[in-house]
Amino acid sequence: MLVACFAVSHCSFFSSFTLGGQLADFASMWRLIATSLCLRCQRVTALPLNYRPCVTLSSAENQAATVHPEAVLCDPDQMQAQRELWVSVCPNQKELVGIIEKFPASFFTSSSHHDNQRDNIAFFQSLNLNKRIITKLMASAPQSFSRPVEQNEVMVRTLQQAYQELGGEEANMKIWLQKLLSQNPFVLLKPPEVLRQNLLFLRDRGFSTAELLRLLSKLRGFVTELNPDSMRRTLAYSHDTMGCSEAELRDIIINCPALLYYHEAILAERFQGLLSAGISMSQIIETPTVLELTTQIVNYRLQRLRAHGYDVRTGSLEVLNGTKKDFEMSYGKLQLRRERPLFNPVAPLKGDD
Numbered sequence: 001m002l003v004a005c006f007a008v009s010h011c012s013f014f015s016s017f018t019l020g021g022q023l024a025d026f027a028s029m030w031r032l033i034a035t036s037l038c039l040r041c042q043r044v045t046a047l048p049l050n051y052r053p054c055v056t057l058s059s060a061e062n063q064a065a066t067v068h069p070e071a072v073l074c075d076p077d078q079m080q081a082q083r084e085l086w087v088s089v090c091p092n093q094k095e096l097v098g099i100i101e102k103f104p105a106s107f108f109t110s111s112s113h114h115d116n117q118r119d120n121i122a123f124f125q126s127l128n129l130n131k132r133i134i135t136k137l138m139a140s141a142p143q144s145f146s147r148p149v150e151q152n153e154v155m156v157r158t159l160q161q162a163y164q165e166l167g168g169e170e171a172n173m174k175i176w177l178q179k180l181l182s183q184n185p186f187v188l189l190k191p192p193e194v195l196r197q198n199l200l201f202l203r204d205r206g207f208s209t210a211e212l213l214r215l216l217s218k219l220r221g222f223v224t225e226l227n228p229d230s231m232r233r234t235l236a237y238s239h240d241t242m243g244c245s246e247a248e249l250r251d252i253i254i255n256c257p258a259l260l261y262y263h264e265a266i267l268a269e270r271f272q273g274l275l276s277a278g279i280s281m282s283q284i285i286e287t288p289t290v291l292e293l294t295t296q297i298v299n300y301r302l303q304r305l306r307a308h309g310y311d312v313r314t315g316s317l318e319v320l321n322g323t324k325k326d327f328e329m330s331y332g333k334l335q336l337r338r339e340r341p342l343f344n345p346v347a348p349l350k351g352d353d
Contacts, residue, residue, distance in 0.1 A: 081114055082107055089121060089134045099139050106142040119149040127156070133178050141185035151188075158192035162199060166213035180220045187221030194224050201228040205235065206246060211254055218257045226260055237264040241271055242285055256288035269295055277302055278313045287317035301327055310334055 083096075086107065090096045100107045117138075124134045138145050144152060156177070163176060180187065202212055216223055238259060239249050253259055259267075273295035274284055284290060290298070301320050305312060308331070312320065319330045 079108065085114065085117055085121065086135075086138070089125075089131050089138065091131055091135075095135070099135065103139040103142075106139045113146040116148055117145045120145045120152055123149050123153060127177065128174055129178055129181070133182055137181060137185045137188075141188065144185070144188040155188050155190070155192050158195055159187075162195060162216065163213070166199075166209050166216060168213055176217065179217075184221030184225075187224050190224035194227070197228060198223055198226050198231070201231060205250070207250055207253075211250065214254055215257055218254075219260075222261075230263075231260050233264060234260060234262060234267070237267060241267070242281060244285060248285070252285065252288045256291060258292050259288065262291075267291065270298075273298055279317065280313070283312075283317050287321065289321050290317045293320065304331060305334075308334055 086096055086099070087093075090099065121134065121138075124137070159177065159180065160173060163173060164170070168176060199212060199216070202215065207215065235249065235253075238252070239246070242249070242252070244252065262270075270291050270293075271284070274290065275281070277298070279290075293301075298320060302312060305319065310319070319334070320327070322330070
């Protein structure tokens with residue numbers, strides 16, 4: 001019932017997708033939204049018939065489909081205005097349909113934000129950012145487009161200034177900014193002062209300008225998720241646990257910036273898990289990125305490697321690192337080595353006596 005009402009009240013919006021021979025896109029979008037609403041209604045737990053009067057059933061349907069109330073409450077004129085905004089940055093109609101499916105709340109935004117959205121789109125286009133980056137920002141962090149453009153301008157200028165002051169090359173500025181925003185779209189919502197405070201804290205800890213640029217590039221926009229107090233505690237714990245010098249600790253952080261994020265309790269569990277598996281502290285210091293893995297993942301991968309005959313206590317920890325795909329690739333190479341012994345071209349050939 002709700003799907004039918006939705007179709008009638010919004011037919012003028014969806015009919016716009018048929019213009020210019022784009023009937024297939026219109027049909028695809030309609031099937032997507034109608035099917036989504038139908039499926040949500042079907043997932044509502046059925047009540048006994050004697051407890052399901054018509055009004056209750058209608059409420060249940062509405063409760064299931066207004067999971068995303070913006071799609072139902074937004075009138076056709078507002079949605080048409082939204083479509084025009086998104087089409088200006090979205091590469092094609094097919095991707096627009098996919099965005100509406102994945103981020104309905106981002107698309108069905110109140111019309112009161114259209115002016116801010118339009119100004120923010122123009123601002124990011126003026127930075128010559130890739131259309132896909134702008135689309136990703138609008139979809140995953142719509143708040144940054146709903147607020148006044150001046151706030152985003154301040155944060156972007158702060159990021160650009162930090163990059164230049166740390167020795168970043170002007171020619172690489174656009175690519176660097178695109179990667180940063182792509183990695184963490186919510187960086188725009190952080191106060192600019194947070195970035196400055198974190199960089200000043202790390203500078204006071206002895207990180208050089210070049211090292212800070214490497215950290216800023218590796219951490220992407222996540223540097224704004226940190227704060228001096230938590231970093232101070234984490235660095236103190238890591239220094240005491242690993243028994244390394246301040247210079248060695250800086251090298252470890254450069255190779256594994258994620259260490260700055262972890263609470264002492266998380267690090268304690270991971271250190272203990274690695275040491276209990278027979279891995280030495282010197283191995284951890286040599287390959288600190290192994291601390292990015294949870295204890296459960298480390299134990300699972302160690303079991304796989306032991307079954308294959310690989311002993312990490314005498315080998316490199318690099319084989320443990322990376323995503324699941326990275327590990328499977330490393331594990332596959334170990335299997336190939338075991339199944340195919342290396343051919344020695346200078347070894348004498350065995351012949352019949």
